[in-house]
Amino acid sequence: MTMRRTSVVGCRNAEGADADASDAAAGKECGEVGGEAHLTENMVCTLGAARSRHRTVAKDIPRGSARSPGSWRWQSGRRRPTTRCGGVIQAWCAAHSFERFPTPHPPDDSCRVAALVDEGTTMLGGDGRQRQLAALREIKAIATESDRNKRCVEATPGAVKFLVSVVVQSHAAASTYTSARSDDDLLDSVINSRMSTSSPEEEALGVLYSLKLSEPTLRRILGKDNGGFLDTLASVLLLKAMTSAMPPERLGCRPRRRSIRSRTPLRYRWRAFLEEAGEPDDEASAAAAAAGEEQEDDAVASISRQRLARRSLYTPTPAGSGTHPYTCMAAARVGLVSVSVSHALHASSSSPSLRPPRLRLPPYLPRHHHHLLPTFPPNYPRPSSAAAARLRASATMSQAAGNPYAAELAAAKKAVTLAARLCQAVQKDILQSGVQSKADQSPVTVADYGSQILVSLVLKMEAPASSSFSMVAEEDSEELRKEGAEEILENITELVNETIVDDGTYSIYFSKEGILSAIDDGKSEGGPSGRHWVLDPIDGTKGFLRGDQYAIALALLDEGKVVLGVLACPNLSLGSIGNLNGGSSGDQVGALFSATIGCGAEVESLQGSPAQKISVCSIDNPVEASFFESYEGAHSLRDLTGSIAEVHESYLGNLVFECWQKLGVQAPPVRIDSQAKYGALARGDGAIYLRFPHKGYREKIWDHAAGSIVVTEAGGLVTDASGNDLDFSKGRFLDLDTGIIATNKQLMPSLLKAVQDAIKEQNQAASPL
Ligand SMILES: Nc1ncnc2c1ncn2[C@@H]1O[C@H](COP(=O)(O)O)[C@@H](O)[C@H]1OP(=O)(O)O
Numbered sequence: 001m002t003m004r005r006t007s008v009v010g011c012r013n014a015e016g017a018d019a020d021a022s023d024a025a026a027g028k029e030c031g032e033v034g035g036e037a038h039l040t041e042n043m044v045c046t047l048g049a050a051r052s053r054h055r056t057v058a059k060d061i062p063r064g065s066a067r068s069p070g071s072w073r074w075q076s077g078r079r080r081p082t083t084r085c086g087g088v089i090q091a092w093c094a095a096h097s098f099e100r101f102p103t104p105h106p107p108d109d110s111c112r113v114a115a116l117v118d119e120g121t122t123m124l125g126g127d128g129r130q131r132q133l134a135a136l137r138e139i140k141a142i143a144t145e146s147d148r149n150k151r152c153v154e155a156t157p158g159a160v161k162f163l164v165s166v167v168v169q170s171h172a173a174a175s176t177y178t179s180a181r182s183d184d185d186l187l188d189s190v191i192n193s194r195m196s197t198s199s200p201e202e203e204a205l206g207v208l209y210s211l212k213l214s215e216p217t218l219r220r221i222l223g224k225d226n227g228g229f230l231d232t233l234a235s236v237l238l239l240k241a242m243t244s245a246m247p248p249e250r251l252g253c254r255p256r257r258r259s260i261r262s263r264t265p266l267r268y269r270w271r272a273f274l275e276e277a278g279e280p281d282d283e284a285s286a287a288a289a290a291a292g293e294e295q296e297d298d299a300v301a302s303i304s305r306q307r308l309a310r311r312s313l314y315t316p317t318p319a320g321s322g323t324h325p326y327t328c329m330a331a332a333r334v335g336l337v338s339v340s341v342s343h344a345l346h347a348s349s350s351s352p353s354l355r356p357p358r359l360r361l362p363p364y365l366p367r368h369h370h371h372l373l374p375t376f377p378p379n380y381p382r383p384s385s386a387a388a389a390r391l392r393a394s395a396t397m398s399q400a401a402g403n404p405y406a407a408e409l410a411a412a413k414k415a416v417t418l419a420a421r422l423c424q425a426v427q428k429d430i431l432q433s434g435v436q437s438k439a440d441q442s443p444v445t446v447a448d449y450g451s452q453i454l455v456s457l458v459l460k461m462e463a464p465a466s467s468s469f470s471m472v473a474e475e476d477s478e479e480l481r482k483e484g485a486e487e488i489l490e491n492i493t494e495l496v497n498e499t500i501v502d503d504g505t506y507s508i509y510f511s512k513e514g515i516l517s518a519i520d521d522g523k524s525e526g527g528p529s530g531r532h533w534v535l536d537p538i539d540g541t542k543g544f545l546r547g548d549q550y551a552i553a554l555a556l557l558d559e560g561k562v563v564l565g566v567l568a569c570p571n572l573s574l575g576s577i578g579n580l581n582g583g584s585s586g587d588q589v590g591a592l593f594s595a596t597i598g599c600g601a602e603v604e605s606l607q608g609s610p611a612q613k614i615s616v617c618s619i620d621n622p623v624e625a626s627f628f629e630s631y632e633g634a635h636s637l638r639d640l641t642g643s644i645a646e647v648h649e650s651y652l653g654n655l656v657f658e659c660w661q662k663l664g665v666q667a668p669p670v671r672i673d674s675q676a677k678y679g680a681l682a683r684g685d686g687a688i689y690l691r692f693p694h695k696g697y698r699e700k701i702w703d704h705a706a707g708s709i710v711v712t713e714a715g716g717l718v719t720d721a722s723g724n725d726l727d728f729s730k731g732r733f734l735d736l737d738t739g740i741i742a743t744n745k746q747l748m749p750s751l752l753k754a755v756q757d758a759i760k761e762q763n764q765a766a767s768p769l
């Protein structure tokens, strides 16, 4: 049954004829006759029936639009008579002592909005706050019902001004409030203000946002910038701009956040809050560091208090000088953090002299900032997830198998796996954006630093702290601390935090300072005593840029000896690459090699398949052997490697004029980037690795530590060109002036001889006599 038929049943006109109950007819009838509530007797009789029927009838109205066809419509989840027809009915009901239909206040009634504005304006403080909140909510409900209602609210005298004033007054109230509260209460109130269901200022902002204010109104508010209007407007505009940039499903819902209140100490919550506001609390961090562990909370609390007093988080900040609290609220709500009032103001200004709007959306869309948790360092919380449990289980298994470095091995695997995830994401971006063809290598830099930070984080979290943490790594923070590196630092911070959140093992949020200090964890010089981690965060950056092979290479030195090594090779096939020049054979890619001294070497997939023991090939005839070398010609002397490996023949006509054989390798060299070569050699994909850098190049320990132990534990040998073991105890560099060779035990004697012969010949050819 349709609404039209209901009206036919329920309403008869004065002449007793069926009224046309179509929208127009119903309106006409009510307008002409019922406007004054003069209803005929027929109508009186039928209205009672109509009233008792309206519930049954209404359920047939299709849901969807606010105004359904006919003289009924949807409102607040119920079907109601339209205003005109409903007004007639209600008037009649009132005149004849019938119970009125349950209709709400007409939403588009400007008088009602004005009344609510009046009510809200007079209600301030104490119980009044609740009533103001109720008034604001009602205005919001009215405004959100239709565009017409929005215009009606905007047009109601004093309504926009009232909404803005709620926000502005809350600033002033909060300033007084901050000076009267204890630090802990204060922080709780600041932090939780965004987590509570709502506050008048939030409701007011919500209404202002939903109104989609017209330009004249916006200009009016901008023109009256006396004590916070401008900032308020900036926030609203920002919110609008941000919401328009966000997918619809993210709008209107609060970000899911873990409660940081109960579990984390004051200093963490404070820092996390400031981090979200884009204001790293360096001052508090420095004070905390100086105060030592016990007094850290007190030191931070006192600095926090000073900051609050000096420049309250609730006091509007001058344009461009910082982040407005409502900006933070808005940003937190829609999922962004790094936006400032100045940008919003520029966005709101039509003056050509001002900078153009710059609403910066991070390249790696952040999800991390919902987790306002302790910054790094200190005192890392222990992982609690399933991933951590797996890590412990793997460490326990290795320990049971007699591996004295089981815990370190498990930590190292986890570290390079996480770093590999970050690198893979960046490499994908690089390849998609085509950045590898440009001189700008900043994406590689982001991945390099990011990888190093994640490795250092995981090692500090997971590896047993026998003594102080020491890491010899390729990167330090010097470049990032220079002017002009802000953007790259920001990208690194976002990328690292995002990777941590995606992984889910750690509840840690890195500040920019935390990022810099984590990078500097790798500044150790290594040496012959103690334990040192040795890391190349991306080995083979050229391959990484090309989309080819690269590795995250991590080793542990104990008293100058490599005792453990892991190599994550995200692009290396899990099958053999023997004759494929490093290309994938179509198998799954992503190999994780690992080795601990005395325990052999293993390979597993980076996705986490069970590890399998590996061993170098058992070829003892060089003719059957193949050899690996650098993909990059500049990294190794190809004429030398060629002369070591090959049969050399010269012809005079059909006669062999000259013939000598060093190794007699027949297969062409397999050229791939990075320490993936060591991994491939260790699992028997090839028999020999030759590396002869140009004169003057100094090999670094992180380029060989992990790879060499993987090969030696797989039964191979790695030496310099004279047959000496590599010495990793001399600091950051390997003390070598010739090349590095690696092969199995059977081939090593003939390889060494071939190498020495080739070098001798080369030297003879180079000498003038
Ligand atoms: N001129 C060079 N000669 C030898 N090795 C180099 C040279 N320049 C950089 N490397 C390093 O050699 C390694 C890559 O070796 P391969 O040629 O076997 O792929 C990398 O560690 C790379 O540094 P980086 O790690 O910064 O890429």
Ligand SMILES: [Mg+2]
Binding pocket: 536, 538, 539, 540, 702, 703
């Ligand atoms: Mg390297």
